[in-house]
Amino acid sequence: xxxxxxxxxxxxxAYGLAFFVLFVTLWAxxxxxxxxxxxxxxxxLTMLKEGWxxxxxxxxxxxxxxxxxxxxxxxxxxxxxxxxxxxxxxxxKSIEAFLEPFVSFARYLPASAFIPLLILWxxxxxLQKLLVIFIGSVFQIILMVTVTVGNTRRDLVEAxxxxxxxxxxxxxxxxxxxxxxxxxxxxxxxxxxxxxxxIVAELIGSSSGIGHMITDSQALLNTGQIxxxxxxxxxxxxxxxxxxxxxxxxxxxxxxx
Amino acid sequence: MTKLKIDQISRTFPARHxxxxxxxxxxxxxxxANNDFVTILGPSGCGKSTLLRIVAGLDRPTSGRVILDGxxxxxxxxxxxxxxxxxxxxxxxxxxxxxxFGLRERGVSEAERNKIANGFVHRxxxxxxxxxxxxQLSGGMQQRxxxxxxxxxxxxxxxxxxPFGALDNQTRVLMQEMLLGIWERDQKTVLFVTHDIEEAIxxxxxxxxxxxxxxxxxxxxAVDLPHPRSYKIKTTPGFIGLKERLVExxxxxxxxxxxxx
Numbered sequence: 001x002x003x004x005x006x007x008x009x010x011x012x013x014a015y016g017l018a019f020f021v022l023f024v025t026l027w028a029x030x031x032x033x034x035x036x037x038x039x040x041x042x043x044x045l046t047m048l049k050e051g052w053x054x055x056x057x058x059x060x061x062x063x064x065x066x067x068x069x070x071x072x073x074x075x076x077x078x079x080x081x082x083x084x085x086x087x088x089x090x091x092x093k094s095i096e097a098f099l100e101p102f103v104s105f106a107r108y109l110p111a112s113a114f115i116p117l118l119i120l121w122x123x124x125x126x127l128q129k130l131l132v133i134f135i136g137s138v139f140q141i142i143l144m145v146t147v148t149v150g151n152t153r154r155d156l157v158e159a160x161x162x163x164x165x166x167x168x169x170x171x172x173x174x175x176x177x178x179x180x181x182x183x184x185x186x187x188x189x190x191x192x193x194x195x196x197x198x199i200v201a202e203l204i205g206s207s208s209g210i211g212h213m214i215t216d217s218q219a220l221l222n223t224g225q226i227x228x229x230x231x232x233x234x235x236x237x238x239x240x241x242x243x244x245x246x247x248x249x250x251x252x253x254x255x256x257x
Numbered sequence: 258m259t260k261l262k263i264d265q266i267s268r269t270f271p272a273r274h275x276x277x278x279x280x281x282x283x284x285x286x287x288x289x290a291n292n293d294f295v296t297i298l299g300p301s302g303c304g305k306s307t308l309l310r311i312v313a314g315l316d317r318p319t320s321g322r323v324i325l326d327g328x329x330x331x332x333x334x335x336x337x338x339x340x341x342x343x344x345x346x347x348x349x350x351x352x353x354x355x356x357x358f359g360l361r362e363r364g365v366s367e368a369e370r371n372k373i374a375n376g377f378v379h380r381x382x383x384x385x386x387x388x389x390x391x392x393q394l395s396g397g398m399q400q401r402x403x404x405x406x407x408x409x410x411x412x413x414x415x416x417x418x419x420p421f422g423a424l425d426n427q428t429r430v431l432m433q434e435m436l437l438g439i440w441e442r443d444q445k446t447v448l449f450v451t452h453d454i455e456e457a458i459x460x461x462x463x464x465x466x467x468x469x470x471x472x473x474x475x476x477x478x479a480v481d482l483p484h485p486r487s488y489k490i491k492t493t494p495g496f497i498g499l500k501e502r503l504v505e506x507x508x509x510x511x512x513x514x515x516x517x518x
Binding site: 153155156158159160161162163164165166169173174177178180252253254255 | 313314315332333334335337338339341343345347348349350358359361362363390392403406407410416
């Protein structure tokens with residue numbers, strides 16, 4: 001091994017898989033070997049069996065669907081508000097000066113701490129879940145988009161001006177296309193965080209969703225179900241990340257050319 | 258006939274972080290005739306790029322005015338095409354779309370845009386690369402496209418800020434010939450900034466020599482070499498005589514810069 005020496009894509013896949021195998025092996029030996037009590041940690045096989053029961057007997061697919069819907073819904077709301085605002089703030093420094101301090105402050109307000117307030121305001125229905133994700137995502141997206149748009153290469157902007165671009169042309173034909181790939185990356189990143197917020201939102205005052213299932217299983221000390229739920233979240237995250245990446249690559253071929 | 262008039266332009270950059278204000282340009286006067294090719298030669302940091310940026314409208318002069326075709330310049334515009342030293346093609350647009358950028362901004366129809374852009378693609382020798390992205394082009398190809406992009410707008414004057422400065426020597430010589438070929442055929446008013454003496458003589462009908470900071474015009478030398486010029490002219494006695502003269506002028510300025518540093 002030498003620093004920064006590349007690996008082939010086959011090696012990369014093999015190494016990546018090897019760690020999963022190692023992880024499951026350690027887990028299996030700890031549980032099957034009796035080193036850890038079944039009450040605290042279910043074995044991989046128990047987990048799979050519990051997972052199968054969840055899917056076939058307890059309608060877990062519905063919970064998964066609910067959770068995905070909430071993440072995407074809250075995330076889409078946040079993106080619709082935050083991206084245009086971030087672009088405007090990045091483009092116009094006076095608007096940035098007006099809003100940026102507040103957004104920076106709001107960014108540090110933990111979305112989970114809003115849950116009691118949101119239950120008071122919006123009840124325990126879907127709106128409350130969406131709002132948790134919205135609050136958790138919107139300020140992050142605004143700030144990162146602002147920075148990205150503000151960092152547009154000045155020489156490209158100047159070139160566009162000397163080609164006769166209007167101020168609107170600068171925003172529409174330079175700032176936006178130049179920032180678009182990074183905005184897509186920001187959305188991919190924040191979507192990952194939104195998954196954390198949704199589970200927290202479902203842990204409290206919820207009657208469906210993966211988070212709700214996990215709280216239920218906790219009451220029954222069913223660690224197999226809890227672990228299965230967590231793994232499902234991980235898998236969905238992995239798949240959505242992959243899809244997002246592929247979509248971005250398809251959308252911005254000039255970036256990879 | 259005067260196309261461009263630079264009237265008592267000066268530029269002082271304001272004081273920052275306890276440093277005194279920097280006088281980049283002393284009041285400068287310069288007239289450029291229609292279809293003239295003027296090269297501005299000076300050591301680095303002499304304010305020649307600042308002068309060009311003021312003409313382009315990208316920087317404001319501290320005093321004085323720039324007058325193009327009788328009208329005072331107040332900001333950047335399509336009537337002054339600019340080619341930068343850094344690669345400034347829009348990376349998300351293809352070669353053809355880059356060349357057509359200004360046309361599209363003016364609302365020219367797509368068919369007309371493509372026709373004009375294709376014509377330029379052919380003239381700069383990039384046929385077959387119309388649909389390539391800038392990332393896929395060499396530095397020389399990118400700068401050729403940047404020149405075509407500026408010319409496609411049919412500007413009144415073409416401003417070039419060391420456009421070949423980042424290219425290797427062989428490519429630079431070819432690019433000079435290409436640019437001169439375009440100028441000889443199409444006639445255009447050109448202001449070309451460089452620190453390369455040979456480049457200044459080979460391209461220009463006049464060479465303006467600028468002094469070290471604060472920049473002002475130190476000498477103005479007419480280049481009486483016949484057109485069309487080929488690279489062979491660089492070894493003629495006339496060319497070498499001019500080069501000797503300019504080497505002396507620039508050397509004096511470079512020494513001043515070195516002493517300041």
